[in-house]
Amino acid sequence: MLIPISYPLNRATPLYPGTEPLAITPTKSFERGDVEEKSLITFSSHAGTHIDLPRHFCPGGGSVRALLAPEAVFEPARCIEVPKDGEEPVRIHDLLGHLDAVRSARALFVRTGNGLLRGTDPEAYAGAHPWVHHEVPGFLCRENPALRLFGIDTISIAVPGEPEVGAEAHRAFLCRSPQIFLLEDVDLSYDRLLGEPWILRIYPVVFDDLDGVPVVALAEFG
Numbered sequence: 001m002l003i004p005i006s007y008p009l010n011r012a013t014p015l016y017p018g019t020e021p022l023a024i025t026p027t028k029s030f031e032r033g034d035v036e037e038k039s040l041i042t043f044s045s046h047a048g049t050h051i052d053l054p055r056h057f058c059p060g061g062g063s064v065r066a067l068l069a070p071e072a073v074f075e076p077a078r079c080i081e082v083p084k085d086g087e088e089p090v091r092i093h094d095l096l097g098h099l100d101a102v103r104s105a106r107a108l109f110v111r112t113g114n115g116l117l118r119g120t121d122p123e124a125y126a127g128a129h130p131w132v133h134h135e136v137p138g139f140l141c142r143e144n145p146a147l148r149l150f151g152i153d154t155i156s157i158a159v160p161g162e163p164e165v166g167a168e169a170h171r172a173f174l175c176r177s178p179q180i181f182l183l184e185d186v187d188l189s190y191d192r193l194l195g196e197p198w199i200l201r202i203y204p205v206v207f208d209d210l211d212g213v214p215v216v217a218l219a220e221f222g
Contacts (some may be wrong), residue, residue: 005187006049006217009119010203013048014122014185017160020044045212051149051202052182055211057167058175063209067181070207074107074149076197077219079188084112084130087159090152092139102140106166107149107200111188114152125155132157134169137180149200152182185218193219 007013011022015124020041023065029036047050049070054219078101082094090110095102102108110132110220117125132152140147149159150173155172182201192198199220 001221003190003192003219004217005190005193005219006215007132007185007187009043009048009214011120013137014118014126014155015047016129016156016158018020019046019159022047023196043214045214048214049183049217050212050214051185051211052170052174052184052203052212053210054179055209056174057068057170058179061211062172062179063211064204064207064213065099067179068202069186069206070203070208072202072204073074074200074202076105077107077109077149077200078102078105078166078174078197079109079111079193081111081113084114086130087128087161088130088210089133090130092135095136095139102147103144104197105147107146107151108140108144108147109151109181109183109186109188109193111152111153111194113153115187127160129154129156129159131162131166132169134165134172136174137169137176140180141176145178147180148178149181149183151186151188153188155185157182157184172207174193183215186217188220192221196221 027041072074078100133211200216203216
């Protein structure tokens with residue numbers, strides 16, 4: 001059973017402030033008297049459900065092509081519920097009641113409940129959302145050295161009002177060795193994600209030397 005946990009990318013997609021919106025430009029070509037309609041599509045590498053790679057914040061860090069595969073598989077994946085409102089941070093103490101999932105996951109997801117705002121209040125979803133404190137990645141690595149990906153149902157682990165704090169959190173995940181990739185703006189509304197372990201399958205929309213890329217992400221259950 002496969003469940004999509006990525007959002008479709010379109011011109012209405014909520015974006016982290018300062019991110020260029022998706023643009024679609026109709027074009028036409030003429031071949032032997034026939035008109036062929038095409039479209040030029042441009043979008044940010046951090047639009048919609050996307051993965052952050054070390055190159056995003058770490059000088060000389062690895063890219064999509066260097067660190068992922070056209071199909072990247074993380075198993076087991078676990079999702080925990082850490083309810084947060086507004087600009088509350090996720091801290092170490094929020095994870096202590098979920099140590100079984102933390103210690104067993106190759107990919108760990110945190111459901112804050114913020115995803116509920118994505119469709120009803122996209123401005124709040126993009127601008128005033130829960131974030132992740134930079135103390136969290138070190139704790140995760142100590143508890144589980146095999147963890148390779150951290151995902152969340154917010155548009156970013158960083159909040160726009162604290163850019164330096166957000167940068168520090170990104171570096172704490174991405175610039176360590178081994179690095180922990182970040183999957184942001186994830187749809188974690190499906191309740192089955194919170195139970196048994198599952199398999200995460202990620203398909204980069206563009207496979208090249210990028211600092212991050214929108215992805216198709218699927219949760220697979222046996």
